[in-house]
Structure formats: structure tokens, C-alpha cells
Amino acid sequence: WGGVIGDDGWENIQLGHGLGIGKAFTEFQQWVKKLKNRGIVIAVCSKNNEETAKEPFVKHPDMVLRLDDISVFMANWDNKADNIRQIQSILNIGFDSMVFLDDNPFERTIVRENIPQITVPELPEDPGEYLEYVYELNLFETVSYSKADVERTQQYQTEAQRVSLQKVFANESDFLKSLDMVSEVKGFDTFNTPRVAQLSQRSNQFNLRTVRYTEADVERLSSDKQYENFSFTLSDKFGDNGLICVVILEKQDEETLFVDTWFMSCRVLKRGMENFTLNTLVEYAKAKGFKRIIGEYVATPKNKMVEEHYQNLGFVPSADTQQRNLYVLEMDTYEIK
Structure with missing residues (x-):
């Protein structure tokens, strides 16, 4: 979405089906949703309080993506490279199978320098150009997908629950x-x-x-x-x-x-x-x-x-x-x- 959730509040972020930047972000979310429905695993890495970061996913009527589309939701004030390592440990996939999309050049640089195996596209400044740019990279094409792929998000969500439970036990x-x-x-x-x-x-x-x-x-x-x-x-x-x-x-x-x-x-x-x-x-x-x-x-x-x-x-x-x-x-x- 457009705007800063912590400063603007979820009611005032730029998102929707009208004209301008809000439409661009909505179309981008629709594309991400299609990836998720094909079995691509979606995770959130946000530098914010968890409750604040989740509010748009729960409350905003124009959000295409909802919490049940997200396999792992990581929101805190740690640096994003460390949080991505946590996400990777939960998903148990190689860093070279991950793509980090962020509109902040600083965050992209931090992740690129600390985890060089991850693909970090250099997104254009104009959100309206995001989709065309990412399409050309051809990062998410697969030969085929199955029912198991469609259910992958839920499987990773339950894996995150297992990780949380494991912390309760001494051995x-x-x-x-x-x-x-x-x-x-x-x-x-x-x-x-x-x-x-x-x-x-x-x-x-x-x-x-x-x-x-x-x-x-x-x-x-x-x-x-x-x-x-x-x-x-x-x-x-x-x-x-x-x-x-x-x-x-x-x-x-x-x-x-x-x-x-x-x-x-x-x-x-x-x-x-x-x-x-x-x-x-x-x-x-x-x-x-x-x-x-x-x-x-x-x-x-x-x-x-x-x-x-x-x-x-x-x-x-x-x-x-x-x-x-x-x-x-x-x-x-x-x-x-």
C-alpha cells in the first residue's frame, strides 16, 4: 500500500480500485494473491509493531491480501535481514528460493549485502511500474502445480504454530x-x-x-x-x-x-x-x-x-x-x- 501505516493509520493508506497510486498497489496485491493460489509461499517482513502491521490485513476493506494468505508474518523492530533468516528457518527452504520485494532502497541494500543468495529486485520508484518490471524478471514461473501446492500456505502456517509450541518444551x-x-x-x-x-x-x-x-x-x-x-x-x-x-x-x-x-x-x-x-x-x-x-x-x-x-x-x-x-x-x- 501507499503511505506509512504507523504514521498514517490503516484508514489513510493509499489502496483501492480508483485512480492513482492506490490502484497500482491493489493490482500488485492481486498479482501476489494469484501467486499464492499457485503455491508460491508468501511471507511478510515488516519493521513495525505486529499489531499495527496486521491491522490493514484485518480491517481495510480494499485489501486483497488477508492474514490467511500469509504463511509467516514477521513484524518487529529488528533488521529485516535477521527477520528473513527467521522466516527461512521456519519455512526450511533455501535462501536462493526466496525473493525479497521492498520499496525502500535502504532495506533492499541491507538484505542484499547480508544474504547474497536471495533475489532482491531493484523495484522502480513508481509503484505503477512494479508489475511490468517484476513480470519481465520471470521469477515465479513453474511447469505445473498441484493440489498440494495450493495447500502449501496452510501447511507453513501450521509449521509456524509448531515452532511456537516447541519453545514451551524443555527438551x-x-x-x-x-x-x-x-x-x-x-x-x-x-x-x-x-x-x-x-x-x-x-x-x-x-x-x-x-x-x-x-x-x-x-x-x-x-x-x-x-x-x-x-x-x-x-x-x-x-x-x-x-x-x-x-x-x-x-x-x-x-x-x-x-x-x-x-x-x-x-x-x-x-x-x-x-x-x-x-x-x-x-x-x-x-x-x-x-x-x-x-x-x-x-x-x-x-x-x-x-x-x-x-x-x-x-x-x-x-x-x-x-x-x-x-x-x-x-x-x-x-x-x-
Whole structure:
């Protein structure tokens, strides 16, 4: 909107469908709303009191965006770079997947210098030129989007609630128990195939080998007896995260399973899903008579966070690596965690 909410009050900001600067800001909000409806995550980073910053979203009749369109609302008097780091920690996405839009050149410079991975467009001085300028940057185009994308804002809103609840507990174990988490485990089917393919295309950080799959690839794997496929959903008392983890095991021989693919949504990190997933794989391996599981870490510029994933779960480096990062877990030595 036009104006300064703290000085002008929500009643006097420039916004609306008439002529002038108010119309430009309304059209800009309409564009942001369309992005949100396509699954682009919208967050607010405001240097203001939270109550004051939220007033237009609640009270102004010409606001297109409302609080339920915002995944994370961060309003205080800290510098915006620090607040963006807080937003990033809640969303669990890479800074290079974030775009910071601000009409204040000072704020843009602070963020650009402190978090160089973020895209910070140099908006024109005239708000009437914002849309044309941002359109030309082509920052938000995607090949496709799904029902899960449309629901993403609500998922991140509930994640913010989890973060707030976690601060109440003295230890992580009690916090995790309080969430009442439930995971459904099943193979690939007609219903989850699109989401499996989509998650494989988008998962960069928690992705051990970064193999990408199309829907046709997923359908082929679901019928190939050489592979065993696992999909994991996760819900808790705050809401349903949907499908959040995929593992594809290749049966190398009668005794050995190879983890062809293991990727997981960063939204559910530090909730014990890594251990639960491995427990599921081990139970399957033992039931089918396999003696070991071999995992591989293939480094990319974005997946360093899982560099020690297999060691942390009890795997040991393979003696026969052939310059590959291979790790082995023997079934007779693994204890369910």
C-alpha cells in the first residue's frame, strides 16, 4: 500500500480500485494473491509493531491480501535481514528460493549485502511500474502445480504454530511426543504418483542421490519387481503435511538392497522421520531375508546437509567404494530406534 501505516493509520493508506497510486498497489496485491493460489509461499517482513502491521490485513476493506494468505508474518523492530533468516528457518527452504520485494532502497541494500543468495529486485520508484518490471524478471514461473501446492500456505502456517509450541518444551523428546504424529507408509499408486514425481523434481537439500523422476518413471518403478517403493505421509495435531518422504530400494541380489533414492521434504526435519523411515526399511529387509542395506551420497551444490546422513543413522563406510560415497548397514547389528 501507499503511505506509512504507523504514521498514517490503516484508514489513510493509499489502496483501492480508483485512480492513482492506490490502484497500482491493489493490482500488485492481486498479482501476489494469484501467486499464492499457485503455491508460491508468501511471507511478510515488516519493521513495525505486529499489531499495527496486521491491522490493514484485518480491517481495510480494499485489501486483497488477508492474514490467511500469509504463511509467516514477521513484524518487529529488528533488521529485516535477521527477520528473513527467521522466516527461512521456519519455512526450511533455501535462501536462493526466496525473493525479497521492498520499496525502500535502504532495506533492499541491507538484505542484499547480508544474504547474497536471495533475489532482491531493484523495484522502480513508481509503484505503477512494479508489475511490468517484476513480470519481465520471470521469477515465479513453474511447469505445473498441484493440489498440494495450493495447500502449501496452510501447511507453513501450521509449521509456524509448531515452532511456537516447541519453545514451551524443555527438551525435544517431550515436544515431539506432544505433536501426536502419524505417518502412513505405502508404495506408489495412482493417487500419490503425481506428488512423488513432483517432490523428486523439487527436493534439493534432503536428497541423497538427486535422481529426478517423471510420472511415467514412477509408474514404471511401481510395477518393476526389481524395486521396492515407499512413500511416507506425516500428520500431527496441527495438520496434515501430506506426502513428505520417498525411498526407492533396488534389489541388487538376494542379500543386498541398494537405496536408489531417498528424499524428504525439509518441512519435517528434526521430527524423527529419518529414524522412522530407516526402521521401516529395516523391517522390510528382515522380513524378506535381506542381510544388508547399502546407501550412497552423491554430492550436489545444495545437498550438503545430508552429507553425513548415513553415518548418523549407523551405516559404516563401504570398503569397496570405487570412489563413490557408499555406506553399509548390516541387518543383524541394527537396533530399532
